[in-house]
Amino acid sequence: MDTAISAKHRNAIAERMIKHLIEGRQAVARTAHAVLPLAEKANDRPRLELLTQRLDLHESNAWMLRSLLKKWPLPGPRQ
DSSP states (O other): OOOOOOHHHHHHHHHHHHHHHHHHHHHHHHHHHHHHHHHHHTTOHHHHHHHHHHHHHHHHHHHHHHHHHHTOSOOOOOO
16 A cells, blocks of 8 residues: 655645644734733733733744745755
């Protein structure tokens, strides 16, 4: 029995995984955006700094993943 996965199928799986990662990063960013006003109102500087750093990281990563999908499918390894 042949268990090899075609390149087309591997690309489809990888693309779905990247889309799932984007959705997760965006969900975390939305949550951070929602919590920021609460931290500001409480004048909680350490939490504001942490939220700002996390927000920046997750938004940057989502952007990088979206840009990766624009180039999809990526070329396979050279032999």
